[in-house]
Amino acid sequence: MPTHLLSRKPSRDVPGLDLHPDIRLATGRVHEACGSARRSFALWLAGRFCERKAGPVLWISPAWEAGQLNPDGMMEFADPARFLFVQPRRAEDLLWCTEEALRSGAVPLVVADLPGAPALTPVRRMHLAAEQGGQMGHAPIGLLLTPGEGGAQGTESRWHMTPAHDGQARRWRLERRRARTLPPARWLACQTRPRTGLHLSRTEVPDT
Template identity: 65%
Template sequence: MSTQLLGRKPARAAPGLNLHPQITLQLGRVHEACGPARRSFALWLAGQAQGPVLWISPAWEVSRLNPIGMMPFADPARFLLVRPTRSEDLLWCMEEALRSGAAPVVIADLPGAPGLTPIRRLHLAAEQAGTMTRPPLGLVLTPEEGGAQGVETRWHMAPTYQDKAPSWILSRRRARALPPVSWQATHTEARAGLTLQKVNTKDTTE
């Protein structure tokens, strides 16, 4: 009796979270957002996802999420806030949360960019959760220009202060199979996501 071991069907594409027709973030992986508006990027991402969002930030951080500022992007009631008192617990909490798969989105607001080994551990934790349920998505927020090693994608977001509506320059700075690109992102309607227009082009996608 012969058994066919290899099929001719193409490999199934990894599931992703669609932030916009031009932007999909792969689930079961860890991504990075940096720049002065990195938290706005995280809230936009959370608003496009379903279910609870786990937000991890240092207990010693003075600034905190403001529900009024969150409302245009996502319902603050969906957020579970974790504030570890030790720096080493920030990534530990994120790893355990990803491994559990209890929250579809896990965000860690970090004081600095983590190295390659911690990011690999986070990828592995998210992949392990994906064997039991829909894979979670991890997002690390890093100051200034970022630089976390081994992340699936890196995004930089900064306000432009040019339009009446809130607007930013959003740049994809790292992706495994996609080139760097920048958009002007505008927020015109609550909970409706962002309108993107490629910088230096006339192409607008809503």
């Protein structure tokens, strides 16, 4: 279902972190990234925080998952030494850890690598926690990584990213599928050199 514009307020007026002139993630809010390259999206975002020396990035993931982040792969986007990793052993602790980390305001970016999309109530609690964290210092950003097509309810925005590599060229397809004040959009993202972020070119807008 397409997302309708709720406001004509320019995105430049919203406090947040810019990934691109057309892409800003609001601080003090929780966003969602899905798709097979969702972790690449998260590392791209983390790399921007590392460039600004904004503090460590907290990455929360299930202890029972066999696949964990590989430092060699992370190096393409950000310094692995700038990350703190938390691996809860119980499913119910994943969202609790995310909420408490946002509330503390101790880190600017909290990434929660989840096995499934959370319901509306936990997301609302995380929004409130992120707002409270902003009162302790700089408002953090929460990013929920969900498998497949995602579907977390109540997030500020939803991003879908999949690989589109061509030979040695590192490329991805990025979609903004949901945002409170912006319409859906698509980009082709490419990386020319490690730790230089991604270069985006606008492609066709998804059918509504």
